[in-house]
Amino acid sequence: MLSGDEWQIVRLSLWVSGIAVLAALPLSVALAWLLARVRFPGKAIVDGVIHLPLVLPPVVIGWLLLIAFGLNGPIGSRLHDWFGVGFVFHWTGAALAAAIMALPLMVRAIRLSIEAVDPRLEGAARTLGAGRWRTFRTVTLPLSVPGIVAALVLGFARSLGEFGATITFAGNIPGETRTLPLAIYAQLQVPGMDAAVMRLAAMSVALSLAALVASEVLTRRGAFGAGAHVL
Amino acid sequence: MLSGDEWQIVRLSLWVSGIAVLAALPLSVALAWLLARVRFPGKAIVDGVIHLPLVLPPVVIGWLLLIAFGLNGPIGSRLHDWFGVGFVFHWTGAALAAAIMALPLMVRAIRLSIEAVDPRLEGAARTLGAGRWRTFRTVTLPLSVPGIVAALVLGFARSLGEFGATITFAGNIPGETRTLPLAIYAQLQVPGMDAAVMRLAAMSVALSLAALVASEVLTRRGAFGAGAHVL
Amino acid sequence: SLQESLTEAAGAWAKAGHAMPVLSFGASSALARQIRAGAPADLFFSADEDWMDAVEQSGELRPGTRADLLGNRLALIVPAGDRRRFTLDRRLPLARLLGNGRLAMADPDAVPAGKYGKAALAALGLWPDVANRIARGESVRTALAFVERGEAPFGIVYETDAMASSSVRVAAIFPAGSHKPIRYPVALLKRSASPDAAGFRRFLASPAASAIFRRHGFGPL
Amino acid sequence: MSFDIDVRLRRRDRDIGARFRSDGGLTVVTGPSGAGKTSVLMMIAGLIHPDAGHVRIGEATLFDKAARVDVPPERRRLGYVFQDARLFPHRRVLANLLYGYRLAAPGHRWMEPDQAIDFLGLGNLLDRWPRSLSGGEAQRVAIGRALLSGPRALLMDEPLGGLDPTRRDEVMRAIERIRDELRVPILYVTHDRAEATRLATHTLTLG
Amino acid sequence: MSFDIDVRLRRRDRDIGARFRSDGGLTVVTGPSGAGKTSVLMMIAGLIHPDAGHVRIGEATLFDKAARVDVPPERRRLGYVFQDARLFPHRRVLANLLYGYRLAAPGHRWMEPDQAIDFLGLGNLLDRWPRSLSGGEAQRVAIGRALLSGPRALLMDEPLGGLDPTRRDEVMRAIERIRDELRVPILYVTHDRAEATRLATHTLTLG
Numbered sequence A, B: 001m002l003s004g005d006e007w008q009i010v011r012l013s014l015w016v017s018g019i020a021v022l023a024a025l026p027l028s029v030a031l032a033w034l035l036a037r038v039r040f041p042g043k044a045i046v047d048g049v050i051h052l053p054l055v056l057p058p059v060v061i062g063w064l065l066l067i068a069f070g071l072n073g074p075i076g077s078r079l080h081d082w083f084g085v086g087f088v089f090h091w092t093g094a095a096l097a098a099a100i101m102a103l104p105l106m107v108r109a110i111r112l113s114i115e116a117v118d119p120r121l122e123g124a125a126r127t128l129g130a131g132r133w134r135t136f137r138t139v140t141l142p143l144s145v146p147g148i149v150a151a152l153v154l155g156f157a158r159s160l161g162e163f164g165a166t167i168t169f170a171g172n173i174p175g176e177t178r179t180l181p182l183a184i185y186a187q188l189q190v191p192g193m194d195a196a197v198m199r200l201a202a203m204s205v206a207l208s209l210a211a212l213v214a215s216e217v218l219t220r221r222g223a224f225g226a227g228a229h230v231l
Numbered sequence C: 001s002l003q004e005s006l007t008e009a010a011g012a013w014a015k016a017g018h019a020m021p022v023l024s025f026g027a028s029s030a031l032a033r034q035i036r037a038g039a040p041a042d043l044f045f046s047a048d049e050d051w052m053d054a055v056e057q058s059g060e061l062r063p064g065t066r067a068d069l070l071g072n073r074l075a076l077i078v079p080a081g082d083r084r085r086f087t088l089d090r091r092l093p094l095a096r097l098l099g100n101g102r103l104a105m106a107d108p109d110a111v112p113a114g115k116y117g118k119a120a121l122a123a124l125g126l127w128p129d130v131a132n133r134i135a136r137g138e139s140v141r142t143a144l145a146f147v148e149r150g151e152a153p154f155g156i157v158y159e160t161d162a163m164a165s166s167s168v169r170v171a172a173i174f175p176a177g178s179h180k181p182i183r184y185p186v187a188l189l190k191r192s193a194s195p196d197a198a199g200f201r202r203f204l205a206s207p208a209a210s211a212i213f214r215r216h217g218f219g220p221l
Numbered sequence D, E: 001m002s003f004d005i006d007v008r009l010r011r012r013d014r015d016i017g018a019r020f021r022s023d024g025g026l027t028v029v030t031g032p033s034g035a036g037k038t039s040v041l042m043m044i045a046g047l048i049h050p051d052a053g054h055v056r057i058g059e060a061t062l063f064d065k066a067a068r069v070d071v072p073p074e075r076r077r078l079g080y081v082f083q084d085a086r087l088f089p090h091r092r093v094l095a096n097l098l099y100g101y102r103l104a105a106p107g108h109r110w111m112e113p114d115q116a117i118d119f120l121g122l123g124n125l126l127d128r129w130p131r132s133l134s135g136g137e138a139q140r141v142a143i144g145r146a147l148l149s150g151p152r153a154l155l156m157d158e159p160l161g162g163l164d165p166t167r168r169d170e171v172m173r174a175i176e177r178i179r180d181e182l183r184v185p186i187l188y189v190t191h192d193r194a195e196a197t198r199l200a201t202h203t204l205t206l207g
């Protein structure tokens, strides 16, 4: 079916997308909560910045990442000096690009769910002795599970499909940053490689289908005995 | 500030994204409802197909669109013969590509909101004489407004940023399919055009910020007197 | 890339009293696929001979109208601050010069600039040493950006691209014999209905157009 | 008009249901918490599917497991006052009141909005959002909404819960009129003995 | 332990609030629907901010506009039984009951889970999801949850609404014990005269 190289690509894609989504999750939750429940000056700006990866072509995002997180960039140079972390030409760069591209989708999904949580339940938790933070952890967050699951699915799918920012920022290096979309793109450039393209594309689709099915199972688990008194 | 050409690009981007989102909205609502409230065999497949534009690199989606909707494609040829509609090298193609790429985000946002609608309210509407369809229109849909607004914002932003599928499917034709991302990409190909890139990117960002602010106003309008008895 | 010079050439053609041609720029692969899918195009100007061959094989070209219009050269580039010059031959210790860095170039298996680069390095016997030190870009432009930003100490791009960027410097030109000649073929498409198409194609081969291309660094054939 | 009800439902731990006939009037349904009062009303309304039995009201068969009759809730024409008010949060009070009224065939309506607004004391709440109503205010709107939908029978689940004695008395008087003058059959869940004694023409005890 | 309350709130159309002192015991709060009973309880609990006034319970000043004291709800230690049950839908009944119990300092607790489960008859509901409870069952869980949080005072908003007479009597007996033996001050909203007469040591009428 797939060649050894192709398996390596699939494994790398899974790894990069998995790390990207897990890394983006806490930030997404924090931003979603901020946007859903807090009024502060400059909120529109924060919201706008989060949406940038959607609005700008991915190549531009990759280019901005290169400027900021490259070895000579203001953030990248410090990260490199202090922690020895590099992004360009490294799988961490692919994961960073994927996380950034997935972020707006994840924030929005979680935000929708947080906004749908009945604030009266949060009030009840407060009277029972839970502070703001505990109320968030024990009431708001668990009731936002549908949004979190949706965020994981959307984010994972988006990461799996991420191409433009990754190749511009992290380059296309076999075994390091060559994820499925990069491999597919390379094959697309060669006349007559349609079969290889289709095989890799099918692999992407299979991975995301698995994630979808897993998410449906998760949501059904989290339905809190729904189905009773349904109408 | 912007040159005449650049204004034309902005206008075209707005037009293409606007049409794309409006065209995708009814389909998104229908699919979201189906996925949220109906159990049917093959649901996972429908869900999977909807996610394809996220999972596959945009260029592949553009290529698949080309195969299906090109003049020699099974759908494209018929649409051309019957209605005289062409997509390749035509703004309709850019809009179609943008709509397809926005669809998964829109469906998911609306689905999240529909799932959060209390089914007991739908039950109340039924006892008051509203059939399924009227209940959907008068109860479920208005209560899903947060998701619909989120879908419009996400979809519009995604459409504004759409590049890979568009250039592969509809080409890069000034005044016809050269939207902001394509123009930005073209400038990026030319070394030393960073200022032009920045100007166009700023335009994209401004458009999406405007959409964001409009959406916040919309949602606040639709808050049904929230704020009372808040906790 | 062809984009700027072709835009300029089209402008000159229009100034001479003709209708402005509609130009669509994209990767050769995308354009070729659009043509095969029945896109209403008149002329195909490709940076990739393989794709021109593919379109020809699928019978989309008007016989006898294919011609190689432009040539280009392959350059080894370094960041603008780097003052070194090199001679590209078998003795160049490219791998050692790279150190931990990478050699940025377009995908050597897929994109024409990368394919030429790989062939040239192989002919010079340098390829085996650097094969696993390559940073592949999606296009020449991406490779250029890596060198511009100082992420990669060396890159291989077309001379035309190197000339257009002030952040990189040409450290060496690949010897002409180290790779197949870089050619940009053009051809009329069978489907073309425009009466102007053939004229514009002739114009592109004319001295007036050649001057434009030459100014951007192309070598008209 | 009469009830002829026989509904049963298998729950995880035990069976729930009721079987009774009554020739119109107001049937008070009582029984301890969890006896199945709400479940029976929901089955009659068509919001839960009984595992067996039938629901006949007057001439109309609304459900019959054996005969495979199952009229959907919107065509049963039963005015349901839920235990919780269940107002539509996206419609103001007036729009909530008129929701069923507008859907009802004019010939089926037997109360006008003005009347309902008047005896339920909703006059100064009409342009309020449900979320801003007090418990008793919401409950009164819910009663009005059900009455205005022109139902052939009423299902009322503790409709006076949360009402103060004065309102309670007014609403009870209205219910008596609906029972006696309009002869709308009523199924009425309550735990209050005084209410039961005053309103009941029949009593059904569950559990 | 005593209440010393003075809270007021400007609403669009009129002012709402209450001002009273009582030296412990159970204060019944009555008044017509919409009088502001729930609003007063919410202000005391810290869930709505009064525009002016103060809230003192025993020695503790929980709110004082003038002195800029505003203790957050979670540190007021007030057990609130809401007019609607407000159970956490994502926790089973037992987890709902224990939510406040676990957060309370052991020294503040004055009732054990077993006791509450016993006199509220919740034994066979412990592993159920709130969504599957009947109205009365949910209400009983809500009462238990508030009692178990070890509060210094209770705010009860029609706590017996939806309970059948037998349960009602049992819960009332428990409330009497809490009032008399544990001497927890209670603010108790009800429309029921019998309930008021039986439980009240003071009465506050709003509206």
Ligand SMILES: Nc1ncnc2c1ncn2[C@@H]1O[C@H](COP(=O)(O)OP(=O)(O)OP(=O)(O)O)[C@@H](O)[C@H]1O
Binding pocket: A227, A228, A229, D011, D012, D013, D016, D031, D032, D033, D034, D035, D036, D037, D038, D039, D040, D083, E131, E132, E133, E134, E135, E136, E137, E162
């Ligand atoms: N999904 C479910 N799974 C198990 N038991 C359920 C479910 N839904 C409801 N029940 C139980 O069915 C019984 C009947 O519930 P119902 O709401 O009809 O009671 P009720 O007589 O209206 O009580 P109340 O007076 O408290 O409102 C209750 O014990 C309830 O807990």
Ligand SMILES: Nc1ncnc2c1ncn2[C@@H]1O[C@H](COP(=O)(O)OP(=O)(O)OP(=O)(O)O)[C@@H](O)[C@H]1O
Binding pocket: B227, B228, B229, D131, D132, D133, D134, D135, D136, D137, D162, E011, E012, E013, E016, E031, E032, E033, E034, E035, E036, E037, E038, E039, E040, E083
């Ligand atoms: N956001 C709001 N805007 C305007 N009025 C409001 C708002 N929220 C509450 N009210 C009004 O404040 C008044 C007091 O409400 P509250 O819930 O305190 O009444 P209550 O005495 O508890 O009544 P009930 O016995 O019906 O529960 C009511 O008339 C209510 O409609």
Ligand SMILES: [Mg+2]
Binding pocket: D037, D038, D039, D083, D157, E134, E135, E136
């Ligand atoms: Mg009930």
Ligand SMILES: [Mg+2]
Binding pocket: D134, D135, D136, E037, E038, E039, E083, E157
């Ligand atoms: Mg109240």
